[in-house]
Amino acid sequence: MHALNPSAIPPELQKAYCSRLLKTLLRYSSANELGRITATLESEVSKTLATRFVPGLNDASYDVYRSFWLKGGAK
Secondary structure, three states: OOOOOHHHOOHHHHHHHHHHHHHHHHHOOOHHHHHHHHHHHHHHHHHHHHHOOOHHHHHHHHHHHHHHHHOOOOO
């Protein structure tokens, strides 16, 4: 792992790094690893929503859930 000091990196650069890292991880993940990644991301969304008011995150996460699990796939 690379030692990064998150406080020294601008938030937009951190987001870009995280996005690319996650895409790379997903590309090479097994079914079991995908399950753990999904559970981790869902947990982080839940924790964020439980600790602070983020209506955009709430709406967007529900939209993703609805698109994939209630309607049967990404549209």
